[in-house]
Amino acid sequence: MSMAQKPAKNVSKDVFISELISKMTLEEKLGQLTLYTSDMSVTGPVMRDTYKQDIATGKCGNIFNAYTPEYTRKLQDLAMQSRLKIPLLFGYDVIHGHKTIFPIPLGESCSWDTLMMEESARIAAKEASADGLHWTYSPMVDISRDARWGRVSEGAGEDPTLGAAIARAKVKGYQGSSLKSKETVLSCVKHFALYGAPLSGRDYNTVDMSMSQMFNVYLPTYKAAVDAGAGSVMSSFNDINGVPATANRWLMNDLLRKQWGFKGFIVTDYTSINELVLHGVAANEYEAGVLALKAGIDMDMQGSVYYSFLTKALEKGEVKIEEINDAVTRILAAKWDLGLFENPYLYCDVKRAKSEIMTPAHLQTSEEIAKASVVLLKNKDNILPLKAGSKIAFIGPHVKNQRDLIGNWSGAGDYTKALSLWDALVQTGNASNYSYAMGANVTEDTTLIKKMYIQEFIDKRSKEVLLQEAIAVAKNAEIIVLALGESQGMSGEASSRTDIRIPENQRALMAEILKLGKPVVLMVSSGRPLDLSWEDTHAQAILANWFLGTRSGKALTDILFGNTNPSGKLTMCFPRNVGQVPIFYAEKSTGRPFDENIKYTTKYLDVANTPLYPFGYGLSYTNYAYSNLTLSNNQLKTGDKLKVSISVQNTGKMAGYEIVQLYVQDIVGSNTRPAKELKRFAKIYLNPGETKTIQFELHTDDLKYYNEQLEHLLEPGMFKIFVGRNSADLLEAGFELK
């Protein structure tokens, strides 16, 4: 294929792009603003059958849901048949790994290990780029405090400081130091903005939020990703205080582009320009297209609205050619940055696809991250770790299950390559001590089974038969490990739930097993925080294991038998029941702070205010003692730095990682402030008996916050510093800002 658009030797990007634009017809320009899904896999409601002809005729410049070097080469060949031979950009949802699958992002965030998270993104980029891809729709950095919302599984939890650190790590991991390297991919920060705060936790629902909440809590993660150089941003489905993100000029042009200085391009989410009509801000798709372009949206995902209506809008003078040219320029710039004009086939390398995907090193990293993501929630009488020689019954739908291990949004992942808990037990060589029964299906709700397309994974035997088999197996064991929880499809997009307990039939199984009076260890798979109140009162130990990816089984057996000391800490509170949701640690005190003995204080009649397991919480097989919290100063002036040190000792018998957390409270301000806000954290390794003194450094800028008028305030007065093992177990000191 000829590559007519190949840049001349010394031509600059700007000159090349403006010359190219000067040759383009309006139709070709609109083609560059158009993104269609291929039919290899489809992630939304609408499909355009003619996408191949569209590519060959310059009507479509970008494709998603197509990968492999062979397939992307075929489609790129079509683009090379078009008049100007502008290369296609290939995007895909590479969310937590491409073929080597890592834990779901919520799980991975519990490692609090930003270097590891950068590494998983680097590996994902390496595999995706080896498989023909240029662009990933990741990181998803939507802060969420609502466990009902299914997409909490894709994010980093409830906290902006931790979320921002992870956002930076991900962008760095995907994009590396140069997009031109064939091992990196363009990242896409999503879903801009506030998609994680839908009313009632229902996906796609309205977002109504104060400006101060937006700027203090929900926007910092997107800003962090943009500051880290993310090359693209995806607009979210939701509206924000009355204006859908995709039509939101303030959000896209004023905030993102002008204030934050974002230079990349903005793509919509799946058909979200068309959805402006259903939102009720446009009477028809023509109006929707005008609104979106005026708002600063560059690329139309799957909607064909720009392609179909912008010609007319230009004729009528409702949009300007400069606005179209600007959008085209930003998209061509990304193609340039990726090196596609020099070689449209740079990422179509069959040899790389064969040798760089699912390598032993990648799988090893996935295993390490999986181990670091598990959170030990309870361990009464140190029943864990288990002894390999014990007679143990492993019961539950998650013991042999493979499909759920790789979680949702596992795109190109192949679940048949994921190591189940049972297969990993067999690999330990001690399987003769272990027995298995499924005990129950993941759910018996036939409507849910249908909605999640999991009919093929359902054991058709009756509930009673499954239960009796489990009881027989349990009777012969000393300890019972129950592997229960959600199926991967119970979280993710369009998977909000109002009952966030383990499905009823699995709880019934657990209740029957408990009647045997033997110790029960519960391993919970989920894509969100669950209400585990009942389980917490009955199980002797509980592990939160999310969906851990390709190497799940190995990570879990290592933790169960103590080859690895669990170190994960929660990044979202686990509520006592769904009625507490949204629940998060950074609450304000209110004018009537909780007091057990005073009726008219903030509380429920039927449940405590506190979560079952707080943010930052997670146990270990060893113990850590915190002491000597010291501040370098007790008075600060604007611009000063404060050094905060703390000693942590491993007082137990096993080496391990501890995640040390520092929170701040601004006691009196002109606005009410949260009782605690995470500002720093450190993950340290301690041998038995070892003590380390950690020093954190804070700057007075860390104490600033936004009010409703969006003034960024630093207010004098007293502050508290808290350091400790989780958001509810902290040592305290104070200082004054003069």
Ligand code: BGC
């Ligand atoms: C999701 C996005 C995703 C897109 C493309 C949408 O439905 O909201 O997160 O990137 O589909 O697959």
